Amino acid sequence: MTDTRKRPAPQDDVRGLEEGLRALAHDVPPEGLAERIAGDLRALPPPRRSPLLRLRELLPRPAVTWAYRLATLLLLGGILWGVRDLVSVRRRSETAPGQAPGVSLVSGGKGPEAPSKVRVTFVFKAPEAGSVAVAGTFNDWDTAKDPMSRGKDGEWVLQMDLAPGQYEYQFVVDGTRFVPDPNALEEREDGLGNANAVLRL
């Protein structure tokens, strides 16, 4: 039915491309380019240190280091506080019917404490697709690691157990085409003209 007999695995293709890119010959600048640039730069006014960096240099090194550490701690504390709220909001919303987008959640914990893993079901409808996978921050955007199974009516399904946290993902159709989750509750620009679905657990 399909023509997969002698074709190399997708990851082998990719490895070959990685090697090909590494092996591309280095392009050499025309003779005298560096000297010409250096000469042109001499005509410019000398650069000045930015006032912010100058201030940082005036402060003793340990003070700067401790200021960074303190700021990081405060930031982490704020994030943890926010995540705690979100998890509890999500748990409450799980019980509400009609909330299921392309992803449905089943908490793996018992009692009020946060679960160590959360079962997530990805669902994507693509009757015309030959294969669908999920790629995201949970698998380093690997397009081959988490393939979905074809269900009835052209629905592709995959269950995963993920640690609580925030993830971004897209569906990968036929190995190369990235498709945003049409049912995502939250999206974030991926910088390439598409939107990653945001999953908060």
Add this chain to the structure above:
Amino acid sequence: MLVENVLNGDAESFTPLVRAYTPPLYNLAFKMTGGGESAAEAVQETFFRAYRDLGRYDGRARVLSWLYGICVNVCHDAGKRSRKAREREEPIGDGPGESLAAPGPDAEETMSRRQEEGRLRGCLQRLPGTLRAALLLRYQEELPVGEVAAQLEIGVSAAKMRIRRGLEMLRGLCSEGPRGGTP
């Protein structure tokens, strides 16, 4: 440190940096822009911006990595400016594969390697600039993913995503076969 010397008034200390980093920047710019003259201009503009903004360099990244970041931005800007003009001109065919360095010892082998390389260069040129930059920084300039992310001013996860997608898209383009010369 040379940067320190320049900021302390010794402008001549910038010259060794220009000499040392012109070749790697030219290599990046050539593959980003796909052409010789615009690559030289991009390198020049990179050093101009770096010199102008040297006071803001905080020493956290290596100087060369910092310059790579500037160079990528310069190439993106140049690409945006020239896109309209380029569209009016004729397609250049598979030009990017032409100016290659160091010929190999065996002529036939060199020929087929050149063809293969020319094809890969052609496909690389058809990638979106953001993906091309991520691939070149990672595989040609051999920066770790963290540095690629820092120089493209994106998160590590986004850098991994661009590298993955770049490779996937490149695979798709290369499997389509050569196309550049058809009218």
